[in-house]
Amino acid sequence: MSTPYAKLPAWAEYVLLPFVNVVVAFLVAGLVVLLAGDSPLHAFQLMIEGAFGYGEGIGYTLYYATNFIFTGLAVAVAFHCSLFNIGGEGQAYVGGIGVAIAALWLDRFVPWWVTFPVAIALSAGFGALWAFIPGYLQAKRGSHVVITTIMFNFIASSLMVYLLVHVLKPVGAMAPQTRTFAEGGQLPTLGWLLKLFGLNPGIAPFNITFLLALVMCFLVWVLVWRTRFGYELRTLGFSRGAARYAGINEAKIIILTMMISGALAGMMALNNVMGDQFRLQLDFVNGAGFVGIAVALMGRSHPLGIIPAAILFGVLYQGGAEISFDMPEISRDMIVIIQGLVILFAGALENMFRPALASAFGRIGRSRRDVAAPAAGE
Amino acid sequence: MSETAIALKGIDKSFGSVHANRNINLTVRKGTIHGIVGENGAGKSTLMSILYGFYQADAGDILVNGEKVEIRDSNAAIAAGIGMVHQHFMLVENFTVLENIMLGAEDRQVLNAGIARARRTLKELEEEYALQVDPDAITEQLPVGSQQRVEILKALYRGADILILDEPTGVLTPSEADHLFRILEQLRNQGKTIIFITHKLREVMAITDEVSVMRRGEIVATKETSQTSVDELAELMVGRRVLLRVDKGESTPRETRLEVKNLTVDDERGVTMVKDVSFAVRAGEIVGIAGVAGNGQSELIEAISGIRRARSGEVILEGEPISVSGEADPRRLRARGLAHVPEDRHHMGLVLPFEESENAILGYQTDARYVNGAFLNLGAIRSDAGEKMERYDIRPPDPRLKTANFSGGNQQKIVLAREIERDPEVLIFGQPTRGVDVGAIEFIHKRIIEMRDAGKAVLVVSVELDEIRGLSDRILVMFDGRIVGERDGEAGENELGLLMAGVEEEGTAA
Structure with missing residues (x-):
């Protein structure tokens, strides 16, 4: 009972969780772009290109x-x-x-x-x-x-x-x-x-x-x-x-x-x-x-x-x-906000999605084990 | 007396992949003291946390007085008449007793009316249950036993009919524990129901009416206390026969290996915790230091092993003095043959996030066996760790597993293997079996006695009086930083208990 959340597998810990955090950061950043009156998809495209x-x-x-x-x-x-x-x-x-x-x-x-x-x-x-x-x-x-x-x-x-x-x-x-x-x-x-x-x-x-x-x-x-x-x-x-x-x-x-x-x-x-x-x-x-x-x-x-x-x-x-160059509504400061959101979700709030992810993995792991060894009784 | 206070039906709870409680069915009769025993990790605390609303069960029902209740949080538990006395007290230390008891039940923004009512109720409760505590005392200035009474009063003040006590005697002297038992009996006689969680089987035999044994998340048996025995309960807890008494022969002490002279040690706050302590440990004997936690034992062994600076005094190891108030270095003392199993393996003896093999060299990380110049010799470290794991039956035997994932008993064996396998001349054991399951206790005690029989000088510090009495050839009792008495290994429990409470020396009030 000392660890309320089960440990995540390594790939989830090091790949999936940061990925989820980044995706959420981009979604929220997209909202910011939307509020500024521009298309988040277009901005994202500009950024990647x-x-x-x-x-x-x-x-x-x-x-x-x-x-x-x-x-x-x-x-x-x-x-x-x-x-x-x-x-x-x-x-x-x-x-x-x-x-x-x-x-x-x-x-x-x-x-x-x-x-x-x-x-x-x-x-x-x-x-x-x-x-x-x-x-x-x-x-x-x-x-x-x-x-x-x-x-x-x-x-x-x-x-x-x-x-x-x-x-x-x-x-x-x-x-x-x-x-x-x-x-x-x-x-x-x-x-x-x-x-x-x-x-x-x-x-x-x-x-x-x-x-x-x-x-x-x-x-x-x-x-x-x-x-x-x-x-x-x-x-x-x-x-x-x-x-x-x-x-x-x-x-x-x-x-x-x-x-x-x-x-x-x-x-x-x-x-x-x-x-x-x-x-x-x-x-x-x-x-x-x-x-x-x-x-x-x-x-x-x-x-x-x-x-x-x-x-x-x-x-x-x-x-x-590039975004601030091509989209005049998105100023340089707006970019700083977006970067800040990534820092917020990926850094400061990195554990926000951990409990949900851990319990999801716990459920999967348990059902798989129960199927594999129904009467092992430890 | 056969009415049911609490009935748990099919309680099931998992944390991730850990199945902490499986299909628990438990009936606690009204007006009884019901013991719940089990090893660490057997699921006792989880079960009680479900009952008190800290966790929600994945499945199953809770019935209080025959009625099904949903306990979503501790307020709901209190409303259902369930009160909890935690192992670590939940008291605001600089509040008065009265303020602590009112906390969370203040009634209004302005406190006057609430205080008056609380004082009145407290008076009634005290009279009814013989629970004397000064309502205006500052909580932190009270002895531990009284603080526990405050916790009990707090629960009663909230109208609890069912009290859960989680390991209540861990912090008490034997006489305080006796006092607690009298209070519990009084409460039972007044019709309260008590659930008593412990790992000390003798207490279960002494106080409970019925006892349930948990193992691996399940209740494996519920017995009438009068129909069972300590041995039977131990076997149920562990799942196999265990040797509870320590088997040891006569000691044959030889020359003095460790000598402590007039040692005085302060803690971080500058409070003098060890006061002018002198004693000696000879080769081939086990010296036990008994005492209630917090009477200077921790500081004493930390000073001897070089972790903490002493203010004054001398420690002589194998005839050569250690500069305890100057440059004593645990690493150099290890090289001179002093091994130390620290009291607190979580914060001192082990680095929990490390791999097992990394912990197997803690303190010996400069040893030529484990390093090539500035680099770690991982091959040697891991194979060495693997061998020790086999010899000490540490499970699972994987040197690369994170240490936090081992059970308490296996963690302690990691420390033990590291310290004993260096073949030291002097061994200091701080709380060697704290938080360790019954099976591992037997193993650890055997090892300690083997070290004595191999001619080592062994010092054991423990708050478990049974352990001290079982292991020691000589017993020193510490109270308020001083050694207040020395007895041989056969000393009676009452005699030691009185010394531990500091009542031996007439006239010198503590």
């Missing part, structure tokens, strides 16, 4: 998805230690400094593949540093990371304005941004990958960072489920009591987990700064840090769930842009 209908759209979808994989992994790693890192936004933003340092320092002397590893290390390092302080405060002083990481988002924002206006802006330039990187600071696109499928990538900034994101998915999986550190991290995440009993150094695990989380968020900066804009700009993160929370929730904090969830949000970003 905008995201998947042509090579450039796919390129953009995957470009956005790359951002969300990084921030989703960042949130997921912290989730496994039951830490709620909502500072991915700030960590990614500060990670941009690391990318900019590497690119501004090396771009004129070496090819991109020399700059890239340095930029990876520095972006991860700056992201980790930005998460270290909240991690330390949580571990040693008990200041809740939810509070400190969100405050660090604001600090990051102010810091970046200061740096871009006073330090990194070239003399005489008008815009608060760094100079444009030379070739050694520009990552190659993955246009050829799309061309393999006969697609025209156009000007989509889909670049090699996507592959790095996939590598990180694998490394996060190894870290969490195959290493001693991951074991201790999950133990602490599930049960502080068990962690104390097992002699796990709580403070060390919390600080390291936050730093790993911050490093993953920090690497998101590579995609935009070195892969798209080739310069460090104000507000380049543009909400990806927060989307990472929804991606991690939807992806059940597992890399294999995070990839499709990140692509879904890539669709919403890219397809949403």
